[in-house]
Amino acid sequence: EDQVTQSPEALRLQEGESSSLNCSYTVSGLRGLFWYRQDPGKGPEFLFTLYSAGEEKEKERLKATLTKKESFLHITAPKPEDSATYLCAVQALGGGSQGNLIFGKGTKLSVKP
Amino acid sequence: KAGVTQTPRYLIKTRGQQVTLSCSPISGHRSVSWYQQTPGQGLQFLFEYFSETQRNKGNFPGRFSGRQFSNSRSEMNVSTLELGDSALYLCASSPGLAGPKETQYFGPGTRLLVL
Numbered sequence: 001e002d003q004v005t006q007s008p009e010a011l012r013l014q015e016g017e018s019s020s021l022n023c024s025y026t027v028s029g030l031r032g033l034f035w036y037r038q039d040p041g042k043g044p045e046f047l048f049t050l051y052s053a054g055e056e057k058e059k060e061r062l063k064a065t066l067t068k069k070e071s072f073l074h075i076t077a078p079k080p081e082d083s084a085t086y087l088c089a090v091q092a093l094g095g096g097s098q099g100n101l102i103f104g105k106g107t108k109l110s111v112k113p
Numbered sequence: 114k115a116g117v118t119q120t121p122r123y124l125i126k127t128r129g130q131q132v133t134l135s136c137s138p139i140s141g142h143r144s145v146s147w148y149q150q151t152p153g154q155g156l157q158f159l160f161e162y163f164s165e166t167q168r169n170k171g172n173f174p175g176r177f178s179g180r181q182f183s184n185s186r187s188e189m190n191v192s193t194l195e196l197g198d199s200a201l202y203l204c205a206s207s208p209g210l211a212g213p214k215e216t217q218y219f220g221p222g223t224r225l226l227v228l
Contacts, residue, residue, distance in 0.1 A: 034216065043117075043203050043219035044156075087156065100146060100158035100169055101205075101217060 002027045002092050006104035013078055013111050021073040021086055021107045029093030033071050034101065035064050036087040044087055047073075078111045085109070115140065117206050117220035125226045131192040134223045136204030138185050144168075144209025145187040146217060147179060150201040162187050163209045191225075199227045 003026045013019055025033065032051050036044035048057040050066035057064045061082065063074040073086055085108045089101040118137045126132050138145050146169075147159040158171035162181035179189040185206075191198055201224050205217035 036219070041224075043221045046216055046218055049216055089156075100161060100171060101148075101156075102158070103148075103156035105155045 002090065002102050004088055004090055004102050004104035006086075006088050006107050008107060009105065010108045011110070013075075013109070015079055015111055015113050016077050018074070018076045018078070020075070021088075021109070023071040023073070023088030023104055024069060025071070025088075025090045026069075027090050027092045027102070031091040031093045033066055034089045034091070035071070035073055036089065038085045038087055038106070047086075075109070078109075080111050080113050083109055083111045117204055117218055119202075119204050119220040119223050121223060122221065123224045123226075125228065126194050127228050128194055128196060130194050131190060132194060132225060133188055133190050134202055134204075134225075136187045136189075136206075136220060138187070138204075138206030139218060142206035142208055142218075143185050144207045144215075145181060145185065146205045146207075147187070147189050148203045148205065149173070150203055150222070151199075156203070159189065194227045196227050199225060201225075 005024045007022045032049050034049050035047040038044045048064040053068045055066050061076050065072045085106040087106045089103045120135045144163045146161040148156050150156045159173055160179050161169040165181045176192045181187045201222045203219050203222045205219045207215045207217045
């Protein structure tokens with residue numbers, strides 16, 4: 001069964017304290033891995049897509065990496081505005097359709113000033 | 114370019130009623146997917162529509178249904194509402210060209226409360 005597990009469930013950081021979020025996945029064949037950011041009461045906001053092991057993407061203080069079994073979202077020198085829930089999702093290969101996204105439960109990040 | 118829009122944003126219903134939610138995708142996007150988000154289960158896939166046809170379906174009961182119109186706008190319907198249907202319902206759109214590299218963009222969601 002295709003599955004996505006994110007850890008930790010919650011993370012509290014001080015402003016400027018770098019850290020990483022983990023996303024482990026089990027999927028028969030990976031079409032793509034997606035990172036989204038979700039603020040309370042809002043829909044997920046797209047951050048990155050990764051397609052193959054070894055791939056890396058960067059955006060401001062965020063950097064996403066991908067291996068064959070997991071992905072990491074590295075946050076460098078976070079600011080309070082980075083506080084949000086970060087969601088990881090995978091899209092499996094197979095079938096004629098685009099394929100639905102399988103989401104992890106998310107990591108709730110709080111950055112204190 | 115305008116993003117994905119969903120209406121209404123908030124809805125309160127009672128058990129046994131039915132509800133219809135609406136989603137307008139990003140201009141040019143032909144695929145619309147629906148997800149249910151709850152604190153316990155997280156985000157779960159309901160179904161996907163492309164060119165007015167359901168192309169993919171998740172593991173939800175038949176009380177959950179949807180449709181897509183020729184302009185790619187989509188509606189989902191939940192009949193005989195249950196307390197457990199209280200959730201944030203999210204719509205996501207993508208070009209839907211069935212290529213290997215597509216990204217789904219989400220709307221703000223409709224918050225449904227069933228009393």
